[in-house]
Amino acid sequence: MGDELLKVESLRVHYPVRSGFFNHVTDYVHAVDGISFTIQKGQSYGVIGESGSGKSTIGQALVGLVEATSGTITYRGKDVTDKRVRRKLKYNKDVQMIFQDSLSSLNPKKKVIDIIGEPLRNFEKLSRKALKQRVLELLQTVGLDEESLYKYPHQFSGGQRQRIGVARAVATKPKLIIADEPVSALDLSVQAQVLNYMKAIQKKYGVAFLFISHDLGVVYHMCDNLAIMHRGRFVEIGTREDIYQDPLHIYTKRLLAAIPQTDVENRENHRKKRQALEAEYNAQKEDYYDKNGRVYPLEEVTRTHFVALRKE
């Protein structure tokens, strides 16, 4: 098992689609359709894909917000798809989530001391004084001061609120934080700042991260390993170098080409490159999807790099 923290095998989440007068199940959305990956202790893993590819559903299945249709999620050697096992392992303490929308994920009626203090109260017995001290330390780790303790979420900027979300997620000293589009709602300059705090937290607490994002640019500095998700499946898996230096699947190349360019001189070249990629994608669809429109199974290219392409 080595330093393995969480292992996902052949995970499927199919949502029923109901219709008609009797509201019968008439079909299923294959939101997650047979994916496998492993997160090592203290590692950062990225799942990247466009809207609707199924990435949020993975995060929700990992914390039990949606039920897996099939497959296993193994944490410390135990299958945590079973609620009772999760409880026994204190999985809900060890695995925390950060959401995109901090305004709705932080209780607007509570002060920061109570928002961050809540998970501490649930999992640890601390005196009021010790609790305040712990919340203060956590706030300082994300660059916020003592004055923040007694303010409400709406009294902060979006970036500050997201930092409060990070402090709350790390309060229980989790082993894994699932960050679902944690900076998508923020301005570019603020994104970098929040990501830097996350990196600092990872270093300080040795916590592993699962980053879920639609933007390969955002996760570049954050992830050791990445999975590119499309139509409920992984189309490419690799290390940061594999994915950014040697992308093999056209969908990965398209995501890379979608990273906003700050270099004005290069913009025209970049536009042409994107056009060429779109033409290639449209002309060679059968290289990427089988006759039912499903992504092919992953094949090994190197020990770390896997891609889903039609076999010759």
Ligand SMILES: Nc1ncnc2c1ncn2[C@@H]1O[C@H](COP(=O)(O)OP(=O)(O)OP(=O)(O)O)[C@@H](O)[C@H]1O
């Ligand atoms: N509760 C649900 N019932 C039915 N279908 C759902 C449900 N939740 C998600 N879906 C569908 O499952 C697919 C994957 O959704 P998911 O939210 O996981 O994708 P995503 O990649 O995270 O996209 P986004 O970034 O837009 O949230 C989509 O087609 C979505 O419409």
